[in-house]
Amino acid sequence: MTENLSWELYRTFLAVLTEGSLSGAARALGITQPTAGRHVAALEAAFGQTLFTRSQSGLLPTEAALELRGYAVALRSTAAALERAAASHGPGVRGVVRVSASDVIGVEVLPPVIGELRRTHPELVVELVTSNRLQDLLQREVDIAVRMTQPSQDALVARRIGDIELGLYARADYVAHHGAPQTLPELARHALIGFDQLTPFIREAGKALPAWRREAFALRTDSDLAQLALLRAGCGIGFCQTAIARRDGLVRILPKAISLKLPTWVVMHEDLRGSVRCTATFDALARGLQAYIADARAAPAVPPRRSAKKSTNTRSRGGT
Known part of the structure; x- marks a missing residue:
């Protein structure tokens, strides 16, 4: 492989993996089907590998495509993190911060906390990911996570909130x-x-x-x-x-x-310590969750x- 490949090619590759067809990937990305086809063909030519085979149900990923999936996902997460960081330059707390939490915490607990955070910092944009799957902080899938398990990676900053x-x-x-x-x-x-x-x-x-x-x-x-x-x-x-x-x-x-007791942590990557938007959000989530736990004990x-x-x-x- 002698050429630098555009991120757009990998983005299309992931969309085809997810949608199972060129037409579905094109709709998801807002591009034409021929463009999606050219992107996949360019990757296959660069790698010297067939990435998808045709079947009655659509396009099936080959073993080579499945091996590439993790790397492409990491690229997507890094590109999104880069965009969030680039959009955050300027005075004050501003830009985009991506937060993950379990379904119940994200829907039932965090909205008032995020509402108060936004009232204090109206130029802050919060992307809330609600899922019981642990989002990968090391791969920058999210900036901050609320977790019910203690993180073990040294590269993460974690604050124990309580139970x-x-x-x-x-x-x-x-x-x-x-x-x-x-x-x-x-x-x-x-x-x-x-x-x-x-x-x-x-x-x-x-x-x-x-x-x-x-x-x-x-x-x-x-x-x-x-x-x-x-x-x-x-x-x-x-x-x-x-x-x-x-x-x-x-x-x-x-x-x-x-x-039952669920130990609760707020976690982010240590590289984000210097990010004003992330530290403000991290502290706000920690305060809000501490108040939530304290209210439960008092009532x-x-x-x-x-x-x-x-x-x-x-x-x-x-x-x-």
């Missing part, structure tokens, strides 16, 4: 109708909201509650936001962050027997109560 508590909760009308279980075995007579696919995190967390298994759930979903929505709808009993549950007036179930929990009905009729596998 976010989770407990079992139900809506008040569910408890009024079905009663509140008073022991762990009584949970089996209730509509439980839980996961569909087992993950390493769920497996580890499940050691504290062996009965919390897929077969016991009346409602199953791997979306934390969907579980929260089912809980709010009064469909049954499920896990929820204590602060969110108290805010929504949910009733805590077996508070003495079941309590009184909604106590459970037994229904006037006998709990022998509470085997409600289908919810309310």
Whole structure:
């Protein structure tokens, strides 16, 4: 390979990988299909490798294409980080900062924090990535991340915020109708909201509650936001962050027997220490999450109560 290849070629390559066709890549990138085809052909000529083969379902990546994917993704992340840094020059806190957090934290906790940050620094643009997948800070997929695991890489700056508590909760009308279980075995007579696919995190967390298994759930979903929505709808009993549950007036179930702690960290790459936009955002997220944890500890929990009905009729596998 004797020529320098444009980033545009790699961008098209990634789009074809994602979309599975030249036409889909062209639509995603806002270019023409012939242009997308020329980009792929240029890469194949430069590498001396076929990157895609045609099939009835579209373009299939070859082994060579799959080996290149990681490098192209790293290039894309670096190019995006470069653009964010270039757009941030000037006085004050300005430019683009990219933040990642889990689905629940990103949707339920961070919006007020980001709103206050933007009121203080109106020229700051925040890109919020909500995903339970850990975004790669070393590859600059994001600038700052809120994580529930301690980072191990030396190149990362991490601040421990505290522990976010989770407990079992139900809506008040569910408890009024079905009663509140008073022991762990009584949970089996209730509509439980839980996961569909087992993950390493769920497996580890499940050691504290062996009965919390897929077969016991009346409602199953791997979306934390969907579980929260089912809980709010009064469909049954499920896990929820204590602060969110108290805010929504949910009733805590077996508070003495079941309590999970999520250690929480705000993390960024050490190279961003000198970035005004990133340090301002980092500090704002840390303060907001600390206040969120403190509020959860200060607020009184909604106590459970037994229904006037006998709990022998509470085997409600289908919810309310």
